[in-house]
Amino acid sequence: MGHQDIKFYQTGTFTVGNRLLPPEQRSVQADMERTNSLNSGHRACQGCGEALGARYAIDAAMRATGNRLVAVNATGCLEVFSTPYPETSWQIPWIHSLFGNAAAVATGVAAANKVKARKAGLALPETRVIAQGGDGGTTDIGFGCLSGMFERNDDVLYICYDNQAYMNTGVQRSSATPPAARTATTMPVGDEPGNEWGQGKNVPLIAMAHGIPYVATASVSDLRDLEYKVTKAMNMRGARYIHIFVPCPLGWGSASQDTIKLARLAKETGLFPVFEAEYGEVTNVSKIRQKQPVEAYLRLQRRFAHLFGKKPRLDVVARFQEMADQNIRKFGLLGSDRAAVGFPGSEHK
Amino acid sequence: MFQVRIHGRGGQGVVTGAEMLSIAAFLEGRHAQAFPSFGSERTGAPVVAFCRIADKEIRLREPVMQPDALIIQDATLLAQIDVFSGLETEGYVILNTHRSFEEMGLGELARRFRPERLVTIPATELALKHVGRNAPNVPMLGAFAAASGLISLESVASAIRQKFSGKVADGNIAAATEAYNAVKAAREVAHAQAV
Amino acid sequence: MLKQCEGSHAVAEAVALARPEVICAYPISPQTHIVEGLGEMVKAGEIQDCEYINVESEFAAMSVAIGSSATGARTYTATASQGLLFMVEAVYNASGLGLPIVMTVANRALGAPINIWNDHSDSMSQRDCGWIQLFAENNQEAADLHIQAFKIAEELSLPVMVCMDGFILTHAYERVDMPTQEQVDAFLPPYVPRQVLDPRDPVSIGAMVGPEAYTEVRYLAHAKQMQALELIPKVSREFKEIFGRDSGGLVRPYLLEDADTVVIALGSVLGTIKDTIDEMRADGISIGVLGINSFRPFPVSAIRRALSHAKRIVVLEKSFAVGIGGIVATDVRMAMDGLDQRIYTVVAGLGGRNITRASLHRVLRMAMHDQLEGLHFMDLEWNIVNRELDRERQTRRSGPIAENILRDLGQTKSNVG
Ligand SMILES: Cc1ncc(C[n+]2csc(CCOP(=O)(O)OP(=O)(O)O)c2C)c(N)n1
Ligand code: SF4
Ligand SMILES: [Mg+2]
Numbered sequence: 001m002g003h004q005d006i007k008f009y010q011t012g013t014f015t016v017g018n019r020l021l022p023p024e025q026r027s028v029q030a031d032m033e034r035t036n037s038l039n040s041g042h043r044a045c046q047g048c049g050e051a052l053g054a055r056y057a058i059d060a061a062m063r064a065t066g067n068r069l070v071a072v073n074a075t076g077c078l079e080v081f082s083t084p085y086p087e088t089s090w091q092i093p094w095i096h097s098l099f100g101n102a103a104a105v106a107t108g109v110a111a112a113n114k115v116k117a118r119k120a121g122l123a124l125p126e127t128r129v130i131a132q133g134g135d136g137g138t139t140d141i142g143f144g145c146l147s148g149m150f151e152r153n154d155d156v157l158y159i160c161y162d163n164q165a166y167m168n169t170g171v172q173r174s175s176a177t178p179p180a181a182r183t184a185t186t187m188p189v190g191d192e193p194g195n196e197w198g199q200g201k202n203v204p205l206i207a208m209a210h211g212i213p214y215v216a217t218a219s220v221s222d223l224r225d226l227e228y229k230v231t232k233a234m235n236m237r238g239a240r241y242i243h244i245f246v247p248c249p250l251g252w253g254s255a256s257q258d259t260i261k262l263a264r265l266a267k268e269t270g271l272f273p274v275f276e277a278e279y280g281e282v283t284n285v286s287k288i289r290q291k292q293p294v295e296a297y298l299r300l301q302r303r304f305a306h307l308f309g310k311k312p313r314l315d316v317v318a319r320f321q322e323m324a325d326q327n328i329r330k331f332g333l334l335g336s337d338r339a340a341v342g343f344p345g346s347e348h349k
Numbered sequence: 350m351f352q353v354r355i356h357g358r359g360g361q362g363v364v365t366g367a368e369m370l371s372i373a374a375f376l377e378g379r380h381a382q383a384f385p386s387f388g389s390e391r392t393g394a395p396v397v398a399f400c401r402i403a404d405k406e407i408r409l410r411e412p413v414m415q416p417d418a419l420i421i422q423d424a425t426l427l428a429q430i431d432v433f434s435g436l437e438t439e440g441y442v443i444l445n446t447h448r449s450f451e452e453m454g455l456g457e458l459a460r461r462f463r464p465e466r467l468v469t470i471p472a473t474e475l476a477l478k479h480v481g482r483n484a485p486n487v488p489m490l491g492a493f494a495a496a497s498g499l500i501s502l503e504s505v506a507s508a509i510r511q512k513f514s515g516k517v518a519d520g521n522i523a524a525a526t527e528a529y530n531a532v533k534a535a536r537e538v539a540h541a542q543a544v
Numbered sequence: 545m546l547k548q549c550e551g552s553h554a555v556a557e558a559v560a561l562a563r564p565e566v567i568c569a570y571p572i573s574p575q576t577h578i579v580e581g582l583g584e585m586v587k588a589g590e591i592q593d594c595e596y597i598n599v600e601s602e603f604a605a606m607s608v609a610i611g612s613s614a615t616g617a618r619t620y621t622a623t624a625s626q627g628l629l630f631m632v633e634a635v636y637n638a639s640g641l642g643l644p645i646v647m648t649v650a651n652r653a654l655g656a657p658i659n660i661w662n663d664h665s666d667s668m669s670q671r672d673c674g675w676i677q678l679f680a681e682n683n684q685e686a687a688d689l690h691i692q693a694f695k696i697a698e699e700l701s702l703p704v705m706v707c708m709d710g711f712i713l714t715h716a717y718e719r720v721d722m723p724t725q726e727q728v729d730a731f732l733p734p735y736v737p738r739q740v741l742d743p744r745d746p747v748s749i750g751a752m753v754g755p756e757a758y759t760e761v762r763y764l765a766h767a768k769q770m771q772a773l774e775l776i777p778k779v780s781r782e783f784k785e786i787f788g789r790d791s792g793g794l795v796r797p798y799l800l801e802d803a804d805t806v807v808i809a810l811g812s813v814l815g816t817i818k819d820t821i822d823e824m825r826a827d828g829i830s831i832g833v834l835g836i837n838s839f840r841p842f843p844v845s846a847i848r849r850a851l852s853h854a855k856r857i858v859v860l861e862k863s864f865a866v867g868i869g870g871i872v873a874t875d876v877r878m879a880m881d882g883l884d885q886r887i888y889t890v891v892a893g894l895g896g897r898n899i900t901r902a903s904l905h906r907v908l909r910m911a912m913h914d915q916l917e918g919l920h921f922m923d924l925e926w927n928i929v930n931r932e933l934d935r936e937r938q939t940r941r942s943g944p945i946a947e948n949i950l951r952d953l954g955q956t957k958s959n960v961g
């Protein structure tokens with residue numbers, strides 16, 4: 001499926017109307033034949049962005065690989081809600097090993113598939129592998145294995161479902177938790193309530209710095225873009241990384257029905273830039289359609305409630321706005337601006 | 350069982366020397382065991398390696414404490430450590446120097462051992478001449494083969510070929526051969542004098 | 545074919561003969577020569593249809609091994625010491641998942657203090673990790689055990705650790721009879737996995753198990769190890785049929801029949817002990833040795849059978865459980881439960897300290913006269929220990945122990961012995 005520049009939106013929802021498209025251009029999720037790789041009946045919370053993101057991503061990857069896909073899962077919500085034995089939501093070969101090693105286990109799967117393909121006289125393995133984990137399993141404990149997989153350019157697509165904290169263990173801070181956010185380990189007390197204002201760890205940019213073939217960010221609010229990126233990634237070989245923004249109603253204190261709305265606001269404020277990069281260079285950004293103030297995003301989440309309480313912290317909200325505006329400049333998210341990020345040293349290898 | 354202890358410095362091929370000796374003995378149908386005094390020695394530090402040769406399986410894993418032969422690849426070690434420790438009175442000593450034991454100030458010590466088993470050989474010069482590098486280990490083996498008669502020069506050459514190839518192997522074999530011949534010749538002279 | 549080569553080289557060749565499909569490793573002394581050798585063989589095309597992966601840590605090494613083994617590939621890795629500790633979480637995971645990975649542990653001491661020399665602390669720290677642990681007495685056996693390990697691992701769907709003494713074996717040149725490819729192919733069938741990540745027949749591997757079944761799953765891990773008690777000797781016999789020599793098995797007796805005193809040990813020190821015992825026998829002393837080849841599973845009945853007649857048992861081990869004493873000795877006590885025997889623990893060879901015949905003679909003679917304390921540290925320098933204890937009594941800020949001790953020892957002794 002090629003990338004479609006589709007201009008028409010259903011009023012109020014921004015959802016692309018599949019009904020208006022010819023069947024071959026409809027999303028994978030709209031397909032009656034979609035694999036439902038992560039089948040219904042799992043135990044995720046209502047409105048879980050991670051469950052949604054994983055289903056979108058894996059179904060798209062299944063279609064892209066002709067259903068020859070193996071998934072390696074890090075410990076975390078996705079793993080736990082999808083599988084207590086003997087039940088499993090997974091309709092594909094799936095393995096969970098540890099919290100911090102999904103990328104390396106996937107390297108092993110890829111290596112074994114490579115040998116099998118060679119023994120079968122095939123130039124390239126037919127069976128492909130995806131590693132997936134939460135932000136904690138990716139940006140913190142699994143970071144070493146992830147970087148190693150990138151550096152070796154192993155044939156693995158790694159997908160990070162970023163819900164911005166350790167949800168599985170009860171919402172503790174991770175290195176992807178935004179500043180000021182309330183988590184179980186960054187309580188809204190003291191002079192600087194919530195998570196500290198640090199540098200953050202931008203793993204998509206770090207992935208780009210490895211010069212790997214493909215890095216993208218995506219969001220559950222844009223199904224077609226997400227599917228397009230996964231499909232594109234599965235049509236490439238080597239190390240690939242997709243970082244998907246997945247709101248978590250439980251951890252964020254948001255309404256279950258606001259998951260998509262929050263994801264969209266994260267993009268439309270500029271707080272979560274949605275872009276693609278190849279070999280260290282940004283090649284495409286999803287423009288902000290209608291710029292929104294960060295407050296619209298923050299106010300929907302109890303984890304930021306302390307910013308709007310009895311003693312409002314408009315100064316902190318202003319810092320968020322600064323952060324969003326900086327992203328807008330850096331990635332050229334508005335109008336015809338161009339992205340100003342990239343690692344030009346890493347030419348195509 | 351015949352036990353050899355090789356002293357030298359990191360970078361002089363001490364361990365390789367012991368390994369080649371074991372290969373040479375193996376090629377003559379004997380059991381042999383070579384092992385280093387394991388450590389994280391860097392270039393220049395004192396290094397020890399061992400080789401045991403026997404006609405049956407060698408099970409012993411302790412370091413060689415009572416050597417039947419000492420191969421001293423670097424004479425500067427004499428001032429630093431007790432290289433002669435535990436040497437059997439019937440033992441052999443191969444010392445890398447162009448001087449004699451007397452000149453080295455080892456006259457006193459030499460009288461405790463059998464003089465014809467104490468051999469000096471300018472192995473570094475031979476190595477520089479034939480291999481172009483301070484790798485005295487191979488000429489030392491040539492000298493040891495000549496002095497002890499325990500292994501043949503041919504076996505030493507074959508062992509060299511297992512470790513090195515091409516020009517490096519040729520150079521090493523030339524160095525070993527020259528050392529071997531030098532020791533043989535010196536012994537014939539000594540023998541003639543004695544008679 | 546007979547060959548004079550380094551232990552690491554022999555092991556690398558043996559692993560290559562087993563036709564591994566994925567090899568991954570992270571370097572650590574004294575394992576390096578093994579994986580360097582294998583890396584070169586893969587690169588040179590001498591091992592065909594094999595992927596060699598230079599990973600970024602031991603944790604990744606075992607994780608890659610988990611992935612490839614679960615995908616049905618015959619998988620090998622190697623490590624030692626800190627590396628084994630660094631991969632522990634994945635080590636337990638591999639056995640829990642029942643993946644037949646084969647790993648060499650080039651036995652080395654654990655830090656702190658950092659020490660690269662041999663003892664058994666590393667693999668002993670993993671005695672409960674669910675892997676089968678086999679110990680090699682010499683390089684011939686190290687090579688042979690790797691070939692046997694793949695067969696045992698794959699038959700049981702359990703990972704196997706082949707433990708060989710770091711440096712003492714890995715870096716020693718000795719005679720090894722290298723098997724031929726035909727022999728190994730006849731002995732070791734291709735790997736047929738019990739579980740595999742295959743899109744044609746999808747399974748979920750590694751999901752959560754609650755209290756309702758966890759005990760049963762764990763019991764089955766134990767049951768598999770009990771099956772290994774039968775399988776290990778069987779594989780050793782099959783090995784003998786094809787290769788014509790004794791290698792592996794559960795235990796190996798030496799001059800045991802009429803021995804009043806029996807020494808128990810693992811690994812390469814058995815050679816030195818046997819030489820010592822020959823000398824003691826020549827002096828008319830009634831003594832023998834029992835080598836333990838399989839430490840996990842621990843061959844309780846084989847040991848009990850072999851030792852029931854002994855008056856006293858000396859367990860000589862290159863590791864110990866701080867705060868209690870012998871590790872192997874504890875297991876031996878369990879095996880000899882109810883019998884009236886003295887059981888001594890001798891801790892020796894820690895961090896590469898040489899185990900010499902002279903020391904063995906001394907300690908074993910003390911044991912024979914029942915003059916040995918229950919837990920004895922062979923060649924321990926008591927004056928050094930006491931000086932440090934004194935210092936700590938006298939000064940609060942006494943400083944780092946290891947540094948103090950080395951100062952007391954004076955200039956680092958030139959290490960001839
Ligand atoms: C080595 C290790 N440390 C800690 C844990 C506990 N743990 C399991 S999941 C998890 C948090 C997962 O967070 P994340 O990766 O963000 O995934 P999420 O649950 O948010 O989807 C933690 C801390 C573990 N399983 N293993
Ligand atoms: S806690 Fe969050 S990530 Fe986990 S299942 Fe619930 S909504 Fe999903
Ligand atoms: Mg998370």
